[in-house]
Amino acid sequence: MKISQLSAASGVSQPTIKLYLREGLLPPGAKTHANQAAYSEAHVRRLGIIRTLTQVGGLSVASAKTVLDAIDSDLPLNWTFGLAQRAASPDVDGTDLSDADLARADDFLAGLTYHDGPGRFGVAKALRAMADAGLEADGAWRESYRKAAEIIGEADIDLIDRREGRLAKAETVVIGTVLGDALLAALRRAAQEHFSSQRYPSRSTETAP
Amino acid sequence: MKISQLSAASGVSQPTIKLYLREGLLPPGAKTHANQAAYSEAHVRRLGIIRTLTQVGGLSVASAKTVLDAIDSDLPLNWTFGLAQRAASPDVDGTDLSDADLARADDFLAGLTYHDGPGRFGVAKALRAMADAGLEADGAWRESYRKAAEIIGEADIDLIDRREGRLAKAETVVIGTVLGDALLAALRRAAQEHFSSQRYPSRSTETAP
Numbered sequence: 001m002k003i004s005q006l007s008a009a010s011g012v013s014q015p016t017i018k019l020y021l022r023e024g025l026l027p028p029g030a031k032t033h034a035n036q037a038a039y040s041e042a043h044v045r046r047l048g049i050i051r052t053l054t055q056v057g058g059l060s061v062a063s064a065k066t067v068l069d070a071i072d073s074d075l076p077l078n079w080t081f082g083l084a085q086r087a088a089s090p091d092v093d094g095t096d097l098s099d100a101d102l103a104r105a106d107d108f109l110a111g112l113t114y115h116d117g118p119g120r121f122g123v124a125k126a127l128r129a130m131a132d133a134g135l136e137a138d139g140a141w142r143e144s145y146r147k148a149a150e151i152i153g154e155a156d157i158d159l160i161d162r163r164e165g166r167l168a169k170a171e172t173v174v175i176g177t178v179l180g181d182a183l184l185a186a187l188r189r190a191a192q193e194h195f196s197s198q199r200y201p202s203r204s205t206e207t208a209p
Numbered sequence: 210m211k212i213s214q215l216s217a218a219s220g221v222s223q224p225t226i227k228l229y230l231r232e233g234l235l236p237p238g239a240k241t242h243a244n245q246a247a248y249s250e251a252h253v254r255r256l257g258i259i260r261t262l263t264q265v266g267g268l269s270v271a272s273a274k275t276v277l278d279a280i281d282s283d284l285p286l287n288w289t290f291g292l293a294q295r296a297a298s299p300d301v302d303g304t305d306l307s308d309a310d311l312a313r314a315d316d317f318l319a320g321l322t323y324h325d326g327p328g329r330f331g332v333a334k335a336l337r338a339m340a341d342a343g344l345e346a347d348g349a350w351r352e353s354y355r356k357a358a359e360i361i362g363e364a365d366i367d368l369i370d371r372r373e374g375r376l377a378k379a380e381t382v383v384i385g386t387v388l389g390d391a392l393l394a395a396l397r398r399a400a401q402e403h404f405s406s407q408r409y410p411s412r413s414t415e416t417a418p
Contacts, residue, residue, distance in 0.1 A: 112400065180354075
């Protein structure tokens with residue numbers, strides 16, 4: 001298909017497609033004339049992934065390129081995971097974390113295998129913020145969050161296992177990392193609403209704000 | 210304590226404290242002289258909550274005020290929940306969702322009690338983005354996410370139940386809504402890292418990026 005048809009099929013404007021081609025996020029089409037190239041369904045699919053990364057995940061074009069390069073590479077999948085997690089958590093680093101902050105996270109995560117990265121640092125930051133805000137997250141609550149995270153983490157890896165071929169697996173790593181956060185946050189809200197309306201039926205939720 | 214001491218105890222600068230006083234996020238101190246007021250531990254605590262909302266949750270001062278007003282009111286807790294969820298998800302509304310998008314969310318959420326809001330809309334948006342990106346989220350994966358969300362949603366309500374008095378409960382609703390997302394996203398990353406390194410030990414994760 002021509003670039004105009006690729007634009008129509010993907011919902012991405014031609015100038016944006018040209019930017020992605022120039023920056024190397026989208027591979028070039030097959031040359032048909034001096035100034036024309038033919039694009040395929042693979043280009044439509046890749047544009048869908050780029051849109052997810054930039055529009056839903058909020059990644060910069062440069063970060064998206066790093067992640068797409070990891071998809072196309074032959075890096076081990078756990079490296080691709082690491083790159084995707086870092087790209088999707090640009091503000092989570094360890095620079096302002098104290099040893100006590102990290103120890104709190106390590107205590108929470110005991111029994112899991114992990115290294116320095118968005119997981120450990122993010123848990124440390126969240127737990128510190130809770131302590132700062134005076135919210136005691138007690139053992140029962142922590143245990144539930146931990147259990148839920150294990151169910152989800154394992155489900156993510158199982159989903160990847162069920163995909164055939166390295167490309168599909170790596171795409172799933174990246175898309176799942178970026179979109180899973182949004183899905184999970186929304187599911188949590190719906191579940192809170194459910195249990196809250198069961199537990200606190202003091203006024204009809206029909207008219208709740 | 211004086212405002213200088215309140216600033217030292219809370220880590221919030223005096224100009225910012227004055228802004229919060231002016232905008233009504235922080236209640237006034239007890240007047241001691243014409244130009245002086247005495248602040249209490251309750252002010253320190255409230256500043257911790259304001260900092261969580263604005264710095265971690267990314268809420269605007271106006272949104273933070275709405276949520277703080279809900280904490281101080283005698284609204285039913287499920288209303289406070291609704292307000293906190295909306296404030297913490299400013300970009301999640303239903304305006305660009307089709308009936309098919311909403312039906313997909315309702316299918317996922319079947320069996321839960323919920324209404325229009327960040328939960329339903331956010332699930333619809335995330336599932337649509339997954340479909341657009343060509344990621345088939347199969348039944349087993351969905352089932353795990355759903356189960357994990359129910360564990361978490363119920364744990365959140367249980368935590369609130371264990372807090373004494375309406376103020377502490379409402380504070381927990383608000384802080385938990387804002388900080389729980391960040392904690393959960395980080396826990397998910399750590400759990401992915403754990404299961405990924407177990408499943409794909411193709412290269413040492415010690416040196417993974």
